[in-house]
Amino acid sequence: MMRQAGRYLPEYREVREKIGFFELCANAELAAEVSLQPFRRFGTDAVIMFSDILVPLRAMGMEVEMAEGGPRLPHPIASMADVGKLHGFDAAKSTPYVLEVVQRLREAAGDQAAVLTFAGAPWTLACYMIEGGGSKSFSTIKAMLAHDPQTLEALLQLLAETIGEFLASQVEVGAQALQLFDTWAGELSPEDYRRWALPFERRVFQIARRKNAPGILYINGCAGLLEDMATSGADVLSIDWRIELTEARRRVPAFALQGNLDPAALLAPPRVVKRRTRTTIDSLGGQAHILNLGHGILPTTPVECAETFVQTARTWHGIAVPEMEALP
Amino acid sequence: MMRQAGRYLPEYREVREKIGFFELCANAELAAEVSLQPFRRFGTDAVIMFSDILVPLRAMGMEVEMAEGGPRLPHPIASMADVGKLHGFDAAKSTPYVLEVVQRLREAAGDQAAVLTFAGAPWTLACYMIEGGGSKSFSTIKAMLAHDPQTLEALLQLLAETIGEFLASQVEVGAQALQLFDTWAGELSPEDYRRWALPFERRVFQIARRKNAPGILYINGCAGLLEDMATSGADVLSIDWRIELTEARRRVPAFALQGNLDPAALLAPPRVVKRRTRTTIDSLGGQAHILNLGHGILPTTPVECAETFVQTARTWHGIAVPEMEALP
Numbered sequence: 001m002m003r004q005a006g007r008y009l010p011e012y013r014e015v016r017e018k019i020g021f022f023e024l025c026a027n028a029e030l031a032a033e034v035s036l037q038p039f040r041r042f043g044t045d046a047v048i049m050f051s052d053i054l055v056p057l058r059a060m061g062m063e064v065e066m067a068e069g070g071p072r073l074p075h076p077i078a079s080m081a082d083v084g085k086l087h088g089f090d091a092a093k094s095t096p097y098v099l100e101v102v103q104r105l106r107e108a109a110g111d112q113a114a115v116l117t118f119a120g121a122p123w124t125l126a127c128y129m130i131e132g133g134g135s136k137s138f139s140t141i142k143a144m145l146a147h148d149p150q151t152l153e154a155l156l157q158l159l160a161e162t163i164g165e166f167l168a169s170q171v172e173v174g175a176q177a178l179q180l181f182d183t184w185a186g187e188l189s190p191e192d193y194r195r196w197a198l199p200f201e202r203r204v205f206q207i208a209r210r211k212n213a214p215g216i217l218y219i220n221g222c223a224g225l226l227e228d229m230a231t232s233g234a235d236v237l238s239i240d241w242r243i244e245l246t247e248a249r250r251r252v253p254a255f256a257l258q259g260n261l262d263p264a265a266l267l268a269p270p271r272v273v274k275r276r277t278r279t280t281i282d283s284l285g286g287q288a289h290i291l292n293l294g295h296g297i298l299p300t301t302p303v304e305c306a307e308t309f310v311q312t313a314r315t316w317h318g319i320a321v322p323e324m325e326a327l328p
Numbered sequence: 329m330m331r332q333a334g335r336y337l338p339e340y341r342e343v344r345e346k347i348g349f350f351e352l353c354a355n356a357e358l359a360a361e362v363s364l365q366p367f368r369r370f371g372t373d374a375v376i377m378f379s380d381i382l383v384p385l386r387a388m389g390m391e392v393e394m395a396e397g398g399p400r401l402p403h404p405i406a407s408m409a410d411v412g413k414l415h416g417f418d419a420a421k422s423t424p425y426v427l428e429v430v431q432r433l434r435e436a437a438g439d440q441a442a443v444l445t446f447a448g449a450p451w452t453l454a455c456y457m458i459e460g461g462g463s464k465s466f467s468t469i470k471a472m473l474a475h476d477p478q479t480l481e482a483l484l485q486l487l488a489e490t491i492g493e494f495l496a497s498q499v500e501v502g503a504q505a506l507q508l509f510d511t512w513a514g515e516l517s518p519e520d521y522r523r524w525a526l527p528f529e530r531r532v533f534q535i536a537r538r539k540n541a542p543g544i545l546y547i548n549g550c551a552g553l554l555e556d557m558a559t560s561g562a563d564v565l566s567i568d569w570r571i572e573l574t575e576a577r578r579r580v581p582a583f584a585l586q587g588n589l590d591p592a593a594l595l596a597p598p599r600v601v602k603r604r605t606r607t608t609i610d611s612l613g614g615q616a617h618i619l620n621l622g623h624g625i626l627p628t629t630p631v632e633c634a635e636t637f638v639q640t641a642r643t644w645h646g647i648a649v650p651e652m653e654a655l656p
Contacts (some may be wrong), residue, residue, distance in 0.1 A: 243518065262516075
């Protein structure tokens with residue numbers, strides 16, 4: 001589940017009462033602890049490292065705050081001079097806690113579960129950096145794309161190199177798969193996607209893929225982009241719920257697919273969650289499929305519904321969910 | 329253009345300085361005036377009636393305010409008792425100004441332009457009524473769909489009948505085409521779309537289609553739903569920018585398509601707007617295509633870019649944009 005360690009879990013909320021969001025990301029012991037909470041509670045097949053896609057931006061010299069309504073970046077990037085103030089970083093020096101969390105998780109999970117790490121893709125990170133937070137229309141970055149493409153290009157290149165190295169360093173110390181979140185690439189036309197998102201996803205995978213760790217690419221609203229996503233260098237495509245999995249399989253048959261239950265489906269009574277989870281599994285016949293949600297789990301999700309989701313996956317048809325290492 | 333009469337036009341902003349948003353919708357003289365502003369300025373092929381999809385909700389007994397961040401409905405629908413307090417209405421009695429605007433526009437446009445009206449589809453209106461405004465996750469209505477389907481069903485049925493009649497009455501007095509906005513149906517999985525949005529779109533078109541007025545169906549994020557949309561009873565499918573028009577044509581070849589330039593593309597320099605408009609036109613070879621944006625025009629759009637968009641459409645290849653009446 002995306003945001004597998006998150007606010008829907010009481011044991012997570014308990015930890016968060018004592019510590020701020022980015023402080024938790026930077027505290028290796030507690031970050032490892034909350035990462036393991038859903039693994040211990042549900043027996044998931046993957047331990048997903050607790051962190052945030054904005055963590056590396058702070059190491060690049062960008063100010064990021066977590067406010068009530070979402071992240072806020074008080075000094076957005078508006079010019080080449082702003083890009084010039086940013087810098088790459090060495091994870092071992094600037095974010096040693098990230099590597100330590102991966103190591104702790106690898107040790108704790110043993111051969112019971114794969115350890116997954118993740119990062120934001122350049123386009124999606126640039127959205128936050130240029131809009132100064134979330135956005136409805138992404139009009140600031142889309143205006144920059146048209147009026148000052150050089151600045152956007154420079155920012156995306158810097159991000160691709162930096163994020164690629166950041167992920168590679170985590171694979172080196174034990175992460176067994178990596179998911180690249182290009183969440184907001186689904187707000188681009190296919191033409192703009194091929195120009196402003198895809199090449200930089202490709203570069204990240206190029207740098208980050210070590211030790212045969214599979215790369216997973218997620219885009220929210222990917223239905224118009226699947227064939228292009230298939231050229232990103234990802235091994236697995238993670239699909240949101242706005243397209244049938246069978247249709248995605250038909251269009252990109254060579255790919256393992258991840259997804260795609262609507263996170264809001266986990267707000268239903270458990271018997272409905274069970275039925276919809278089974279339908280989702282059955283739609284791909286269990287072949288080359290990583291069951292997941294179509295986007296992050298909602299904070300209001302009842303724990304019993306998350307549990308039903310995982311338990312149904314583990315028991316329906318007696319299908320053993322394939323180990324991450326065996327994919328694709 | 330969607331929101332053709334809107335905040336990007338200085339002459340519209342001038343009117344709005346003197347009058348509130350819903351007051352403007354209810355003032356037939358001024359609403360007709362702002363509807364005609366873009367027609368006079370650009371020579372568009374259609375005059376789109378100025379109104380809002382929430383106007384009929386007020387006539388149904390729902391409180392709706394227009395706040396800074398968007399509409400707010402202070403008493404959202406939460407139960408069958410809440411639905412019971414709503415009622416259908418007769419447009420001639422409850423919203424006579426709507427019919428008067430249509431009549432004024434029909435007279436003013438003569439044979440120079442078609443007059444278009446529009447309404448929100450039941451699912452999309454129910455989103456506002458149940459969430460109490462806009463939403464990111466639509467978790468309240470999606471929880472109702474699972475826990476209290478009877479209430480949601482009753483609300484959607486009432487909306488379908490009411491909106492169908494509301495549109496029919498406007499066709500009777502001169503509207504020559506109608507666009508149904510199921511904007512938030514793109515937030516549903518295809519399975520949920522077929523259950524909770526499509527049947528009610530179908531019912532609206534069934535009631536509203538009079539005098540061969542074509543019906544246009546718009547969904548924001550339609551790439552996973554096109555084949556289902558094709559069964560709605562619409563004559564024209566209005567496509568957002570997240571899918572190539574050529575791909576949409578391939579998938580639903582029998583349909584006239586409307587769209588689909590990214591509204592943010594109008595934030596680019598005029599020469600770029602010109603190039604992208606031409607590319608959009610060329611992608612369908614001018615056949616059974618109503619050039620439009622993929623969603624509402626952004627308030628920050630420079631007027632000269634909107635003008636470039638329309639002028640390019642009217643002059644490129646000397647293609648005459650087909651009259652609405654001739655479609656499909």
